[in-house]
Amino acid sequence: MFATCCQRRQKAPLAGGDQMTAPVRVRFAPSPTGYLHIGGVRTAIFNYLFARRHGGTFILRIEDTDRQRSTSEATEQILDSLRWLDIAFDEGPYFQSQRGELYHAHLQRLLAEGKAYRCYCTAEELERKRRQAEAEKRTYVYDRTCRERDPHEDPAGRPFTVRFRMPDEAPDHFADLIMGHIPIDPAKLDDWILARSDGSPTYNFCVVVDDADMRISHVIRGNDHVENTPKQIMLYRALGYQVPQFAHMPLTHGPDGSKLSKRREEEYRRQGISVSVQEYRRMGYLPQALFNYLTRLGWSHGDQEIFTREELEQLFDLDHVGRSAGVMNPDKLRWVNQQYLMQSDDAELARLLVPFLAERGIEAADDERLSGICGQLKPRAHTLVEMAAMANYFFKPPPAYDEKAARKWFKPEAAGLLERVAAELERLEPFTDAGLEEAFRRLADELTAGKLGKLAQPVRLAMTGTTASPSLFFIMAVLGRDETLARLERAREFINGDAGVT
RNA sequence: GUCCCCAUCGUCUAGCCAGGUCCAGGACACCGGGCUUUCAAUCCGGCAACAGGGGUUCAAAUCCCCUUGGGGACGCCA
Numbered sequence: 001m002f003a004t005c006c007q008r009r010q011k012a013p014l015a016g017g018d019q020m021t022a023p024v025r026v027r028f029a030p031s032p033t034g035y036l037h038i039g040g041v042r043t044a045i046f047n048y049l050f051a052r053r054h055g056g057t058f059i060l061r062i063e064d065t066d067r068q069r070s071t072s073e074a075t076e077q078i079l080d081s082l083r084w085l086d087i088a089f090d091e092g093p094y095f096q097s098q099r100g101e102l103y104h105a106h107l108q109r110l111l112a113e114g115k116a117y118r119c120y121c122t123a124e125e126l127e128r129k130r131r132q133a134e135a136e137k138r139t140y141v142y143d144r145t146c147r148e149r150d151p152h153e154d155p156a157g158r159p160f161t162v163r164f165r166m167p168d169e170a171p172d173h174f175a176d177l178i179m180g181h182i183p184i185d186p187a188k189l190d191d192w193i194l195a196r197s198d199g200s201p202t203y204n205f206c207v208v209v210d211d212a213d214m215r216i217s218h219v220i221r222g223n224d225h226v227e228n229t230p231k232q233i234m235l236y237r238a239l240g241y242q243v244p245q246f247a248h249m250p251l252t253h254g255p256d257g258s259k260l261s262k263r264r265e266e267e268y269r270r271q272g273i274s275v276s277v278q279e280y281r282r283m284g285y286l287p288q289a290l291f292n293y294l295t296r297l298g299w300s301h302g303d304q305e306i307f308t309r310e311e312l313e314q315l316f317d318l319d320h321v322g323r324s325a326g327v328m329n330p331d332k333l334r335w336v337n338q339q340y341l342m343q344s345d346d347a348e349l350a351r352l353l354v355p356f357l358a359e360r361g362i363e364a365a366d367d368e369r370l371s372g373i374c375g376q377l378k379p380r381a382h383t384l385v386e387m388a389a390m391a392n393y394f395f396k397p398p399p400a401y402d403e404k405a406a407r408k409w410f411k412p413e414a415a416g417l418l419e420r421v422a423a424e425l426e427r428l429e430p431f432t433d434a435g436l437e438e439a440f441r442r443l444a445d446e447l448t449a450g451k452l453g454k455l456a457q458p459v460r461l462a463m464t465g466t467t468a469s470p471s472l473f474f475i476m477a478v479l480g481r482d483e484t485l486a487r488l489e490r491a492r493e494f495i496n497g498d499a500g501v502t
Numbered sequence: 503g504u505c506c507c508c509a510u511c512g513u514c515u516a517g518c519c520a521g522g523u524c525c526a527g528g529a530c531a532c533c534g535g536g537c538u539u540u541c542a543a544u545c546c547g548g549c550a551a552c553a554g555g556g557g558u559u560c561a562a563a564u565c566c567c568c569u570u571g572g573g574g575a576c577g578c579c580a
Contacts (some may be wrong), residue, residue, distance in 0.1 A: 031580050066579065123578060130577085139504045139576070154558060188576080196578040203580045226506065250508080250554055250573090257572065293514095296529095300515055303528040320510095322515080325573065329513050332530045342543075379543040422516045440539075456539035468541035 008090075022242075024056025025217045028089070032074035035276045037330070038080040039222065039252040039260050042294045045247055048087050048221045049295065049316035053271070058159035059214055060092035067097070067207055081277040085287045086309075094214070096206050097452050103201040106209050106239065107162055107194060109212045115238045116194055118160040119146040123197075159197040166191050166234060174233055177247035184230040192231055213242035215472060220247040220318075223325075224259075247318050250298055252324045257327065272330035282415040284356060284384030284405045286344070289337040296336075297326040304463070306339050334382040341378045341387070349374035349387075356388035369478060376470035397487055398465025403465045403495065409458040414496040417447060421459055424490045431481045436473040462491035477501075 028044040030036065051058035060082070062069035079093070119142075126142070133140035147165065154160070166189050174181045174455060194205040201209075207228075211219060226248050236243045254260050254268060260275045268274055274283070280290050292307055299321045301307070307315070311327035341349070350370040357364045364370055373394050374387070381387035392398075401410065425431070428439050440455060448454035460472050463484070469475060476484045 029580090033580080063580065069579080119578095126578080134503075137503050156513085179507070182506075188505070193578055198578080202578070207580090222574095223507070224574060225580095248507090253573080255513090259574075297514065303516065305514090305529055324508050326515095327513060329530070332514060333531055338543095377542095380541065437539090444539085451537045454539090460540060466541085470541080472539060 019055065021496050022215075022217045024054040025059065025215055026051050026053060026056060026220055027059040027061050027092075027216055029061040029209070029221075030078050031066065031069075032071060032078060033066065033069040034074055034077075035278055036078045037260070038275050038277060038280075038294070040250055041085065041087075041277050041290075042297065043079070043220065043222055043249065044082065044087055045085075045291060045295055046299075046316075046321070048089075048219060049312055050218065050318065051090070053316050054118050054314035056217070057090045058088075059094070060089035060215070061094045061214070062092075063203070063206070063212060064095055064097045065200060067200075067202065070097070077278065084281060085291055087291075091214075094210070096210065099206075099210065100201075102213060103195075103209055104207055107201065107205075109342065110194070112237065115165050117147060117149075117156055118151070118164055119163045119191075119193075120155055120158050120160045121145055126243075139187065141188065142192070144191055147191060161175040161193045162196050163191040164194050164231075164232075164235060164238070167238070169231070170234060174229060174246065177245055178250075178321050179221075179226065179248050179323060180227060182229070184233075184339075187486065188227070189230060189234060202234060204228055205235070208235045208239070208241075212236060212239065217243050217381050218245045218247060220249060223248045223251050243326060247321075249321060253325045253327045255327060255329075259325075260413050262330070264410040271400070273328045273333075284386065284388075285333070285337050286340045286352075286384075290333070292340070293333045293336045297328070298322050303417070304472065306336070328388065329419065337415055338379070338382045341381060341384075342376065346371040346375040346378075349378060349384075353384055353388055353391070356384045357391060357395075360388055360392065361390075362392070363389075364391075364395060372474075376474055380470065381470060393464045393469075394475070396459075397483075397490065398463075399460055400465060401491075402466045405457075405461050406494075409461050409467070410491065410495045412495065414458045415460060415492050417494075418462060418492050420447060421455070422492075425476075425481065425484060425488075431477065433471070433473045433477045434474050438456070438475065451474065458491070459488070 018231075023424050026047040028047050030040050030044075048058050050056070062075055062078070064075070075093075082089070083281070107116065123143075127493075129143060130140045133167055142163070146163070170184060170186055170189055173181050176182050192204065193202050210216075229246055229248075233243050243426055251259050254264060254273065255271055256264075256267075260268075261273050265275060272283075273279060275291075283285070288309065291309070292312075295307070296305065299316065300314050301320060347366070347368075350366040350373075353370065353374060354364055354366050373391055377387045377390050381390055421440075424439055425436075428435055440452060444450055444452045444455045456472050457467055460469055460475075461467060463469070463472065463475050464477065479487070
């Protein structure tokens, strides 16, 4: 089936022989033990896109077998994050906690067929053996103490785990759609635990049973699962189920080069990244931008950087998924977000901006005025948080003037300039963007030798408190005559009062 | 430690499977310039990489081997 002479990790062919006709069914299976991890989202996206591309089915399965750590709040958060990103599933969510009977039935069947056995070794004994193996520098595998015991001689009443009776014959490799040809080390194929001593099924067992039951055709998941795969494959076979195709995607790393970890959240925060999807929402990223960025992290389509959702659903493929881990780069994410901001509809942005303004104590309505402001601000901001910050002076007079700018533009003679401007604006008709520009050009000819900048900068400083802003004429028109004049007056007072200080 | 995986600019990547068109292309960031009422946006230009060493070949970023570096997995977690 595979050219054994070829050692290069050539990607396995997408569909091989008998699997040609099987419908594409993929799943995303997060465990609800906290917020949705950004690496998890990327896995979800790849699965989702793969399903869309092949006209398949995307299934959501909540892996909540760990009853201690799983919470319904976490499930809600995961659902909410997926909704935010517009990653819709076609089936589910299924909850493993509600599928106990299925696992139990499979367990009984394996036991009855002699493909699994009860193990009475205690956790302490196993721990000791594990440590000993470690001391002797051996790789620990279960020593099969309980494997050959006659079931009738089982010690009664003692708790037991159920172990998989690993067959001796195993394939020497498995095919991975991303990683290629992965060798299977028979030494690592041990009699792993299917069910804990409290009767609950383990992850590796549930995954196989569920994936088989749900007729999953392609298992697309993180690279950290490759080592589980051979064991799972053996279970599929023992159960007589068809083995799905596997695609292990490279993990997402932090700037330090190691796997993103929830424990390093503080460190990441300082660098502008996070492991939590919801945090990106708070930071003012657009879901489409995050989706685009995460997809491009590890997948590419020539030189294209920005994709519409439709393009992604049409173009995504496993062939162009790289094999090496990707590092989260906040600068690139910010740029992608800006691209989406610029493409966004002004009214839509206004709607999105309202809560971010509220965060800053600005109660604004998503009206036409705000839409106009968004239109001006969108190429200047990278995130909604930045945009809200930039919008400040449209709602409140500048709380202070930038010091350096004031030294440069608020010299004593500027007071006279501002006074002339004010006098002109008092009777300007119409008080519009265009009207203002015309008036300013005229004034500049008269007052600053035609240098519009010399006139505009002090006025801009008076309006915004800084020297960087969208078109000054737009700002004044939005503020209106009264507020414009009021700010001009405030600036004059500032100059007259502080002129000697600087 | 054992096993597995990975390796092109600082980062994301194209190119690799089908060796020559690659003194390696794009993007982010950074630097310079144009445009401009400022700042953005935009346009033009610049800096910057095939980890190292051996092979194979007329020819290697591309194929093979080794070394080095990085990552991941080694649970009655998922």
